[in-house]
Amino acid sequence: MTSLFNLAGVAAVACLAIAAPATAQNYVSNPSFENPAVAPGGSTVGNIPGWTGSLAGPVPFGIGYERAQLMTPNGNQWAYTNDGANAIAQQTVKTVVANEVYELTAEIGQRTDNPGFTPTLELWVGGTVTDGGVVGGTLVGAQSVTPISGQFVPVTVQWAAPAGGPLIGQRLGVRLANSSGAQANYDNVSLTATPGVAPVPTMTEWAMILFAAMLVGGGALYIQRRRQFV
Structure with a gap:
């Protein structure tokens, strides 16, 4: 017995x-842009640890402390890109695994003292991430969002990896781009992976x-x- x-x-x-239940790991570095700490009313210019950005204009991208025109959903800081032509991006440590499902989320905000703009959240595989762009990579998912003045709105991209092929084993990349308007603001970026669902007996x-x-x-x-x- x-x-x-x-x-x-x-x-x-x-x-x-x-x-x-398992807690999903976030593979994005500096996802809420709290590093480095910025004094109230202050900002960094051309520097976001863990991220790379494009350099169009005198103040292309950076981290800003929340303002009355836009309060952050998490922490006290958000990232920004200016001039309607800049982007920020990073290549994560996560590699593509066959049949895994990836979910990329972010919150994108518009200050009340800025005009409307057209931001896009992008998920990439492979390539080289430099100056806010991805060279030689494969865009596997993208989603645009219409911001609300004075608020952050969520945006989500999902992608299911194939069972095989050249994308397996390559690293995943994240890109936040803006194609119009003045300043775009970003917070709470997350990339998680879920294994393929096993059949229930x-x-x-x-x-x-x-x-x-x-x-x-x-x-x-x-x-x-x-x-x-x-």
Whole structure:
């Protein structure tokens, strides 16, 4: 009976492990732009740790402390790009795995003292990320959003990796671009990965699993009893 109890204990632990929710890892570096810390009313110019940016104009991109014209949804700082032609980007450490599903999210805001603009969230695979662009990479997902003056709005891109092909093993990249207007603001960037969903066993399959477990337990009990009489 000891073997059967041990087997039941192992099965119970395995079921708990399957049922326990997992916290998704965010593969984006400096996702909420809180590094470096900026004094209230201040900003950086041409510098966002973990990110690269384009350099059009005298104040192309950077990190700004929240203002009355736009408060951040997370922390006290947001990233910005100016002049309607700049972008920020980064290549993450996450590589593409067959059949994984990737979700890229961000919040994009518009200051009340700035005109409307057309921002886009992009997910890339491979290539070289430099000056806010991706050279030689593959764009696998993009989504534009219409900002609301004085607010941040969420935007999401999803992409399911194929079972095979040249994209497998290449690194994922994130790009936030703006093609019009003056200043665009960004916060809460996140890239997560979810494995392909395993099929849930049917009632018949569960019956077979339990029957196999009983056979294993019964066999172990039989061997144990035989050893007692040897």
